[in-house]
Every structure is written in C-alpha cells, then in structure tokens.
Amino acid sequence: MAALAASAAAATPLVPAAAPAARQAVQVGQSVPDTAGLGGTLAALMLVVALIILLAWVLKKLPGTGLRSLPGLRVVATLPVGPRERAVVVDCGGQQLLLGVTAHGISLLHTLPEPLREAPAQAGFAELLARMKARDRG
16 A cells, blocks of 8 residues: 555656646647638638639630620520520521520521511619509509
C-alpha cells in the first residue's frame, strides 16, 4: 500500500505541470475567428458578380450562342401544334416563310405570297391594371 501511495505522490506533480499547457492550447484556439468576416464575404460576393459579368460578355461576343439576333431575320408568329412541335412564321429579308419545328428538325412548309399583318402589341401590366380598376369603378 505504501508503494501505491508513493507512486500516486510521484504522479501528482505531473498534473499541475500539464494544466498550463492545456490552458495555453485553448487560448491559441480562441483567437481564430470562426467566420471570414464582413470584408471577406463582400470580397467573395464581388468576385462572383464580376465572374458572372465576364461570362455574359464572353457569351455575347462568341458567334452562334443565340444571344444575338441576326439582322434581317425575325420570328413573326409562333403557334404550338403539339407538345414539342410548332409552326413558326419567320421574316427573312422581307420574305415570310412558314416553318415546321419539331424536336428532330426544321422544315419549310410554305413560302407566304403576302406578309402577315403585324399583331397589335400586347398591353403592359400597368395598362391592364388601369383597365381593371376602371372596370371595377364603373
């Protein structure tokens, strides 16, 4: 028993020596922030916005991306005839063509002898709202 007490007394001085080291390790970890902070977040946001603008500019400059309309070529009217099929009237240099568009291809259906009349422009939201208010009042 005396040997056990002597070994316990010998081990006791090691515990107080380890306590400051443990406290010191905790203090080192406490000085590190958990987040990047407001500056880092704003910098990352600015980087993402700049990247989006750069990619949009590159896509606009590349030929064949579909973001630019070709001069002298415009869609006059579109009529869906199925889930993935539609008839499209295209004005190409003053001549109007009726095209059939499917998932597998595009084919010329007819060349129109006379151009189609332009459909009146659809009313904007503000105009529709004003009409609805006038109808409710009157």
